[in-house]
Amino acid sequence: DAKTTQPNSMESNEEEPVHLPCNHSTISGTDYIHWYRQLPSQGPEYVIHGLTSNVNNRMASLAIAEDRKSSTLILHRATLRDAAVYYCILRVADRGSTLGRLYFGRGTQLTVWP
Amino acid sequence: DTGVSQDPRHKITKRGQNVTFRCDPISEHNRLYWYRQTLGQGPEFLTYFQNEAQLEKSRLLSDRFSAERPKGSFSTLEIQRTEQGDSAMYLCASSRNGRVGSYEQYFGPGTRLTVT
Numbered sequence: 001d002a003k004t005t006q007p008n009s010m011e012s013n014e015e016e017p018v019h020l021p022c023n024h025s026t027i028s029g030t031d032y033i034h035w036y037r038q039l040p041s042q043g044p045e046y047v048i049h050g051l052t053s054n055v056n057n058r059m060a061s062l063a064i065a066e067d068r069k070s071s072t073l074i075l076h077r078a079t080l081r082d083a084a085v086y087y088c089i090l091r092v093a094d095r096g097s098t099l100g101r102l103y104f105g106r107g108t109q110l111t112v113w114p
Numbered sequence: 115d116t117g118v119s120q121d122p123r124h125k126i127t128k129r130g131q132n133v134t135f136r137c138d139p140i141s142e143h144n145r146l147y148w149y150r151q152t153l154g155q156g157p158e159f160l161t162y163f164q165n166e167a168q169l170e171k172s173r174l175l176s177d178r179f180s181a182e183r184p185k186g187s188f189s190t191l192e193i194q195r196t197e198q199g200d201s202a203m204y205l206c207a208s209s210r211n212g213r214v215g216s217y218e219q220y221f222g223p224g225t226r227l228t229v230t
Contacts, residue, residue: 044219102159103159
């Protein structure tokens, strides 16, 4: 599986933007970039995903580098409810034995201060 | 609430006992996944179903583990002869059919297993 590298932890103040980086230098052309987050004592929650172009949804924005070797999840205004572990994941599309799986890694623990 | 439910939410069992967990995915989702998560780690993939067919199993899924999805709807995960190392959160997820990489997975709340 193509792997991702994320900082162990980041901090932000409430109502400030947060940029969560992810490196995936071994990404291949058909790998989608997915972000999930996990709040304490809950299952992971889908945030956003993209392939090549930047993406926006109601939760966040995903900025993908032109060479696709890195991406950044952007929370435009952090709230206390955004405090969670954020996972950057490469999802293999239609390929062999890795079909369907998500490789989570350890993610980035985001702390939001009031 | 994502629409994926798991039962029970918590299970305490003694070493050597068998346990079974149930997952009810979102009804129109063909794909169902099981993951295991230990404290401080991200979830680890265990197995994957497309309808009733089990298409992929992780090396983590030892002979003591078995998963089924008999009618392509709900799924069960059974652990036989539990060991203390099986203590973890067991997560179920489902997703729509189609190109795998392009669809998100919806996770249930998990079943926390404690083996004493």
